[in-house]
Amino acid sequence: MADVVSFNIVSASYVGTAVNASQYPESDLTEIAFIGRSNVGKSSLINSLCRRHGLARTSGTPGKTQTINFFKLSGKLPDESRLDFMLVDLPGYGYAKRAQTARATWSKFIEEYWLKSTKLRLVCQLIDVRHPPMESDIKVYQWLLEHGLTVQVVATKGDKITKGRVQQHVQAISKGINMPLLAPDDRIITYSTVSGAGRDELLDVIRNILLK
Template identity: 60%
Template sequence: MDQYPAGDFGEIVFIGRSNVGKSSLINSLSRHRGLARISGTPGKTQTINFYQLTARGTAEERTEFFLVDLPGYGYAKTGQANRRQWSRFIEEYLLKSPRLKLVCQLIDIRHPPMASDVDMHKWLVANQLPVQVITTKADKISKMAVQKQAGIIKKALGMTGQPSMIVYSSLKGTGRQELLDVIGQTLLK
């Protein structure tokens, strides 16, 4: 924790399985193509990465905040010891960061949630962390399939009565404004 950046800026956190598109989403959201490094190899993000941004409200209104990219859970080309270490520092961060405002859990819309996605969602909810589910890679399937998969994901996660899920495409920008609105509302609380 002593390596976290200084300041009282709110933190919007992105978590998901390895290779779900966390870095691509951060780049798309910030409109800064090389902000978060992207790789086709799962498990490349191995540290907690903080990106300091400024949100514009009115002409005079600006809010500084961090987007936080966490290592992926699930499959990664690394040893068990590394995965256990990541798990410990991710859990410590999520439970102890006083600046955490929102956890965005990313799930690939092309597939039903894996057990690790369901377990993570249950853990986040059980620990009373504010969660926004975002399905990624929506541009890779048809609109009809998006609706079907969204229903499957909501059911698997038990998302009755929770905030809606955001369908996102980093390539096309689908869901970007919706996510920006959620982040803006969260930071203003």
């Protein structure tokens, strides 16, 4: 993996919540979206990334969050210059107890954002490193690629397995989602909200997107 370039979040603030395109905030900032199965640890990862406890609300009820939440972030480069962007927190998918009609509404709701946002440059798809990808993980990943979106897979809960088993689990994710051969396994970032492992790598990916 390439050397990590210093880039750190220095401010993060809530901007707004949307349930349809008319409610998206008016902004020219590049958008970086985060999505994953319900209970994958998305809110905890966002809080860890921003080093702001409680910025994204965590819930013990999988599938509870049903809105798109926008946060304005500012990151500082080594030369003290700033890069501002919008972090977009998307609702979790794949919760088994959710009614079929609710899942269909979610699908339409999220696809509308993915297809209509003109500022979206990266989707970070979170997958629990402890388990092989589920059908919903695979479908979301393939849909994103088919629609030309740039995807960064992040294997969450890296502290829940031993270091010696991480690469084996990462390879299982890569194989399970049928990651293209041009995207080697080391493009999957393993993240631990406990130790902070993977944070610098993910921030480096975001930085490179913002500088394009």
